[in-house]
Amino acid sequence: MNVFKQTKPLMSLPDAERWANDAQVWQAFKQGNREAFEFLYQQNIQHLIQYGSKITSDRSLIQDCIQDLFVELWDSRENASQVASAKHYLLKSLRYKLIRYLQYTPTETLEETKFVTDYENGESQLLQQETVRSQGHLLAAALKLLPKRQQEAIHLRYFEELSNEEVAQVMGVNYQSACKFIYTGLKTLRHTLQLISLLPPVWSIYQFFKIL
Amino acid sequence: MLRDFSSYEIEDFAFDETFQHWVLEPDSPHREFWEKYIASHPQQTDKLLAARALVVELKNNPASATDNDLAPVIWRNIQARIIPVRRIGWQPWGRWQVAASVSLLLLLGAGLWWQFNQSTTNPSLVLSKFSTNERLLEEVNRTENTIRIHLHDGTVVSLAKDSRLTYPRTFDGRQRVVYLSGEAFFEVTKNPDQPFLVYANETVTKVLGTSFRIKAYANAPKVVVAVRTGRVSVFARNDFESSPATTQPNGVVLTPNQQAVFSRQEAQLQKTLVEQPVLLATPAEQPSFNFDNTPIGAVFAVLEKAYGVDIVYDETLFASRTLTVSLEDESLYEKLDVICKTVGVSYQIIDTQVIIERKNNGNP
The missing domain is CATH 1.10.1740.10 (RNA polymerase sigma factor, region 2, helix turn helix motif)
Incomplete structure (x- = not known):
């Protein structure tokens, strides 16, 4: 695209x-x-x-x-x-x-330290965040749980509307890696957000998946 | 597209570039495809709409909201750094330059303090002339061109780009002392009572009044001092500072068209001819290079005088031969080429001397 x-x-x-x-x-x-x-x-x-x-x-x-x-x-x-x-x-x-x-400052690394494999854990973390109020903030909070590089790739692909190829070029990684960052990130988002949608108090998730 | 769309998950839709395009662009060419898809896969409708919502939300993500505070601040800072300030040789300082200058000043201060304390025990040290109450000026040439600096005694320094000169506002002591890092051409005002000293890396150049060029870049392996006019003494800084006041330290004395090359690794000074020797005399008193049946010895004598070089040869090589040739704007080496070819000899430069020798002994 x-x-x-x-x-x-x-x-x-x-x-x-x-x-x-x-x-x-x-x-x-x-x-x-x-x-x-x-x-x-x-x-x-x-x-x-x-x-x-x-x-x-x-x-x-x-x-x-x-x-x-x-x-x-x-x-x-x-x-x-x-x-x-x-x-x-x-x-x-x-x-x-x-x-x-x-790379020279150890306080913040680009390693995938925040990688969420355990969706339940992701969900509870998400609920702890006070920002989980509106649908927009819900997504923002879910995004923040992703590893930095997935956040970055998803930002480039969906906010900047770059193609997979362009995401790879900007991030200096190969095409497959860029696709993997994006796809894995989307999958995690889907899981995190869907799990929350089953919880009664979070009405907003209905809004989120509401028919346009 | 060979994928099986019937089992697409939300992330599969969202990941598809044509899907994203269809969601975000009303006139997308992919519109027809995805509308047909909905019609033929009704069971996928929920997932597809969820994926649609996800793509829209990611595009409008409030976490990616615009930041109206930071943008003007950054722009002001950029402006401040790219508008050249109307002060020759200087540009507005970034934090690295500030940091570098602060450390340079600290170093200089430490050096002065050290020299000042040393001088109480060793009065021969020239740096004691940089007394602590003397204001030091520093000029750094960050422009692309050579800049001219006029010192208090009338000396003119042409500072090459990326070079730095440190000098006192006035020359009050017994000596005139400046520091150079990089390259500069000095035209020193004559004052036999107050020698002019240039400290450059590990060398000290001492003159009374003359013109010469120093190349002493911080990261270059050699320091080169090349003389245009007058006499120049060059010393290794260690020798210069450690010699007692009453004796002259070991160094080399250079005359015009000679240069001293200081190898920083071996800490050795070597004297050679400059790459492009120039005529010593002013244009009005230029000797004539038109030779008509001139004895070879007389030809070389003219060159020796014109360029201030020694030409060494065995007179038996030429016996009583003469030369008829008309030379003009050629460089010294070009002139030597012509003469040697005509006569059938070759030459080489050893140290500061031109050695004339029989041809074809080894390298042509």
Whole structure:
């Protein structure tokens, strides 16, 4: 699936219309056009913050890495190669920076420490979370129980709407691994959420599976 | 698609890329397929709708809500770091540069403290001239171009990129002392009463008034001091600092077109010719390189004088031969090539001397 999705910049940029597509923005940026650079920033910053938060909960680290990413991008703009998708390139670069940093800090690892194999255990953990109030929060809580890499892959696939192939590229893993992260994550979500749906007090799960 | 859709679970639907596309895009080309699927697999309807809800929820996940506070903060910080500040050679400092500078200052401070204390027992140490109440300035060239720094005594330093010069605001002591890390060309104002010293890695270069280039990058294996004009003394820093004040330490004396190469691993100084010797005289007083039946010995004498190099040869090689050739803008080595080819000899550079020898003895 390769859908070109127009993302609205958060700040109004009248110049945005000047560039018809990613390639043109990128070209203008490479030539030192600061408006193109800002456009790239505004167009992608929310994606980067959200994606970063799937990799680490350390907001100041995410902030530092995004700053470094854009400063380095600007400094080396003349040597930057043409990219197919600026967003994918930025997501991948941010991931690389975060991972490289996290590898040196033992407090937060990317190992699958939170892997939930025991669904009952997952369910009780879920119920302990105060956020289990509305259907949206229920899903958010269930997602948080997934191993980081599954959360990350599911975020890329369903929020960013990347294809399996693109998820693999951004995460720097092979196609099979990316599919496995996504599929296993979905399966765990289904189990966790379904189990809860059987519990009488949690009315919200009915809403969740309600016919649209 | 060869999969058996009839037994699809919720996660199988959700995982399917065409399914996701159909859910999120009203005009999806996959719409027909999935509508047909519902019609032909009514028992799957619940699962399919659950999968649909899951995909929609994941797309609208509140945990992925936009963060309107952080974005402007990050942008301001990026702006601050990429707008060049109008101060030559400097760019706004990131935290690494700040950290590096702090540690450099600490090191420098420790070094000064050490030198200051040492100087009470060993007055020969030049660094005592960097007394603690003297303000030190530091210039780091982070631009792509060479920048020129004018020192208080009129000396001009052309600092290459990625290089650092540390120097006092005024030269008050018996000596003028600066520190270099990286590469710079010095045009030192003449002052025989106050020698000019450049500390660069493990070397010290001492001059009275002259121009020369030093290459002393922190991570390079060699330090190179190349002289353009005047006389320059180069010492290994250890020898320089450990020699008593009354005696001259061991070092090499360089004249124009000579360079000293200090091998940091072996801590040895070696004297050679520079890669591109230049003419010593000003253009107005340039010697003529038009030779007409000139004796070979006289030709070499002109070159020796013009470039300040020694040319060593056995006169019996040429006997009474003469040379007629017109030379101009060629480099010293190109000129030597032409002359040697014409005469039928070869040359090689050993240390600072050009050795003329018979051809075809070993390498052509």
